Amino acid sequence: MISIEEALHITKSNIPDPAVLEYAVEDTAEKYLAEDIYAPEPSPRYTNSAMDGYAVRWDDVSAAASDSPVSLTLVGESRAGTPYSAMVNKGEAVRISTGAMLAAGCDTVVRVEDTQERGNSVNILAAKRQGQDIRYQGEEFQTGALLLRKKTKISAPQAALLVSVGIAKVKANKPCEVAILATGSELITAGESIADHQIRDSNMIMLQTAIQESGGKVVSRFQISDEKQAIVEAISQADADIILCTGGVSVGRHDHVKEAAEANGFKQLFWKIRQKPGKPLYFARKGNTLLFGLPGNPVSAFMCFSHYVRPVITALHGLPFGWPTVSGEAADDITNQGKRTNMIRVQLAWRPNGGYWITHTEKQGSHMLTSLSDADGYIILEPGQTLKTGERIDVYRYDFRRDPV
Ligand code: AMP
Ligand code: MG
Numbered sequence: 001m002i003s004i005e006e007a008l009h010i011t012k013s014n015i016p017d018p019a020v021l022e023y024a025v026e027d028t029a030e031k032y033l034a035e036d037i038y039a040p041e042p043s044p045r046y047t048n049s050a051m052d053g054y055a056v057r058w059d060d061v062s063a064a065a066s067d068s069p070v071s072l073t074l075v076g077e078s079r080a081g082t083p084y085s086a087m088v089n090k091g092e093a094v095r096i097s098t099g100a101m102l103a104a105g106c107d108t109v110v111r112v113e114d115t116q117e118r119g120n121s122v123n124i125l126a127a128k129r130q131g132q133d134i135r136y137q138g139e140e141f142q143t144g145a146l147l148l149r150k151k152t153k154i155s156a157p158q159a160a161l162l163v164s165v166g167i168a169k170v171k172a173n174k175p176c177e178v179a180i181l182a183t184g185s186e187l188i189t190a191g192e193s194i195a196d197h198q199i200r201d202s203n204m205i206m207l208q209t210a211i212q213e214s215g216g217k218v219v220s221r222f223q224i225s226d227e228k229q230a231i232v233e234a235i236s237q238a239d240a241d242i243i244l245c246t247g248g249v250s251v252g253r254h255d256h257v258k259e260a261a262e263a264n265g266f267k268q269l270f271w272k273i274r275q276k277p278g279k280p281l282y283f284a285r286k287g288n289t290l291l292f293g294l295p296g297n298p299v300s301a302f303m304c305f306s307h308y309v310r311p312v313i314t315a316l317h318g319l320p321f322g323w324p325t326v327s328g329e330a331a332d333d334i335t336n337q338g339k340r341t342n343m344i345r346v347q348l349a350w351r352p353n354g355g356y357w358i359t360h361t362e363k364q365g366s367h368m369l370t371s372l373s374d375a376d377g378y379i380i381l382e383p384g385q386t387l388k389t390g391e392r393i394d395v396y397r398y399d400f401r402r403d404p405v
Helices: 004-013 156-164 202-213 228-237 257-263 298-316
Strands: 020-024 053-056 070-078 092-096 108-111 115-118 121-124 146-148 169-173 177-183 217-224 242-246 267-271 282-286 289-294 325-330 341-350 356-360 377-381 392-397
Touching: 004 267, 004 282, 004 298, 053 070, 053 121, 092 121, 146 156, 177 202, 177 228, 202 217, 202 242, 202 298, 217 228, 228 242, 228 257, 242 257, 242 298, 257 267, 257 282, 257 289, 289 298, 298 341, 325 341, 341 392, 356 392
Parallel strands: 070 092, 177 217, 177 242, 242 289, 325 356
Antiparallel strands: 020 169, 053 092, 053 108, 070 121, 115 121, 267 282, 282 289, 325 392, 341 356, 341 377, 377 392
């Protein structure tokens, strides 16, 4: 048996380089950039109006006031999408819309509220400063400016920024592809009729959801009985970056996942960790394909996923190998009375003065899914260790939508 630290070290050292693909920006939501992005053009691309109003020459309007308006001849209009193409001369103005190109000869915009249009002329009632209400070409950024750094997550604002400067495709990390193999002759797909001695396969949907929330992609799912040959065949068909098996990885007579993996050419990297839950975790590799054999108990399977598999999925995105964590203080003493390092499921409660209280969920059995569904995350305590009331510790969060920190 190895320690959690050793298991993490081995896991981390066996992560292949992330795969990078070119994606249309519209397909990049939640992906991470694999390149720095520089501006191919300035923003704004052209000098334009920040207001609906009139484009004018400052020298004409600088003395305008409500009791002594300046009258200008209205010579045309610059609309969004249809600029005014001629020169605006002394004593002239053009009507202008927000975002429309500033007409040549003009250097100032007077907003509608400070004007009165009268037939072919417009009265200017106020003008505060030269250049008011103009957005200048390049005032946000110039051509060549660094817009987005490699590893930035592409969400709505980043996608909009890319498209706004005419970038339609970017290089991003390919989401990690995962095949799930739920093994166990007692398993019944949820929704099907069930006999007294059978178990509903909750691991399949649990892992599928967790993979999706971690940014991975489930590419195939197999539910297989505890027959070695059936598992060998399923593993050989599972074409993915990670093959995630559950069940059949312990020392029982019907546990065949390890042999089935090795019959497919996988080499064991570790088996069994000094931890509770999730002791029998198995990890193997064949080329760039990783295989995890998670224990069948749903809580053990989820804890192993959270602590070992999920950081691999995020690392394959090009993110750090890590976990979303938050610091909190124990609301009561919490002790690890066992002989193995314990991953204790806890709840977080927001304190009125800020920060979190940590309490542990009542029933911690590795077959008890409520210890997960009632929890916000887990803490790790060594054998014999007590976390005293008020003592601070990092909580590993189950909120997989957060990036590792
Ligand atoms: P195993 O690791 O195969 O010895 O299974 C340990 C326990 O987990 C047994 O009680 C199994 O019935 C249960 N189990 C195994 N696979 C699943 C699954 N996919 N969903 C829910 N429970 C499971
Ligand atoms: Mg089993």
